[in-house]
Amino acid sequence: MTAKRDLTTTRKQVFGDVEPGTECRICGRNVEDGRRKVCSDYCDNIQTAVMGMLNWSSLRRRVIDRDDETCTQCGWDREIRRRAREHIRGLIAEAAGEQPTSPSMKELGEQDDVDWDQHRQRYREWRERRDAAKDKYGDPERDFGRSLEVDHITPIADGGHPFDPGNLQTLCTKCHTEKTAVENSERASTPSRGDLSRELTEFVTDGSGK
Ligand SMILES: [Zn+2]
Numbered sequence: 001m002t003a004k005r006d007l008t009t010t011r012k013q014v015f016g017d018v019e020p021g022t023e024c025r026i027c028g029r030n031v032e033d034g035r036r037k038v039c040s041d042y043c044d045n046i047q048t049a050v051m052g053m054l055n056w057s058s059l060r061r062r063v064i065d066r067d068d069e070t071c072t073q074c075g076w077d078r079e080i081r082r083r084a085r086e087h088i089r090g091l092i093a094e095a096a097g098e099q100p101t102s103p104s105m106k107e108l109g110e111q112d113d114v115d116w117d118q119h120r121q122r123y124r125e126w127r128e129r130r131d132a133a134k135d136k137y138g139d140p141e142r143d144f145g146r147s148l149e150v151d152h153i154t155p156i157a158d159g160g161h162p163f164d165p166g167n168l169q170t171l172c173t174k175c176h177t178e179k180t181a182v183e184n185s186e187r188a189s190t191p192s193r194g195d196l197s198r199e200l201t202e203f204v205t206d207g208s209g210k
């Protein structure tokens with residue numbers, strides 16, 4: 001059984017806890033004016049900015065936006081996926097021919113002896129041509145389903161910073177899988193990298209994240 005990878009970092013973990021209405025968790029000044037844990041908008045903005053850095057999903061979004069939604073290794077982007085799918089769908093449709101349709105209710109009313117065996121045969125043949133074309137050209141849904149992911153340029157296990165945008169890059173699924181495979185084989189002789197969430201939590205709660 002594997003531990004759930006919880007990448008959530010709480011304000012309490014980052015700034016420590018304070019009694020509401022006592023001292024500012026950011027600067028330590030007195031909290032007044034009905035405020036709870038920060039003394040001012042200034043400190044509230046600092047809190048929000050820091051939490052944004054430590055929140056994986058917002059950081060991930062920022063990195064992908066910064067990289068123009070494009071794989072920094074191979075240049076793949078969603079527009080390439082859209083055009084590739086469209087192109088492959090066209091090739092398959094051309095190779096398979098028009099899909100045979102079942103006789104309509106109108107046709108069924110007009111003719112009393114529909115040749116179902118012939119219809120099933122035509123449909124089977126069409127499906128075989130379509131599947132052969134998918135084998136040849138690729139399945140537009142399955143084989144072009146790459147998406148964008150965010151990669152740690154220097155892996156956390158090798159001392160890379162987990163949240164510094166400078167250590168993060170956008171990769172497509174394919175490039176990310178390849179890079180990870182190389183990293184894992186290089187690391188095969190060294191001890192296991194352990195659990196990501198534990199490393200992130202340690203980073204945040206001790207050492208440089210204190
Ligand atoms: Zn303050």
Ligand SMILES: [Zn+2]
Nearest residue numbers: 071074172175
């Ligand atoms: Zn790529």
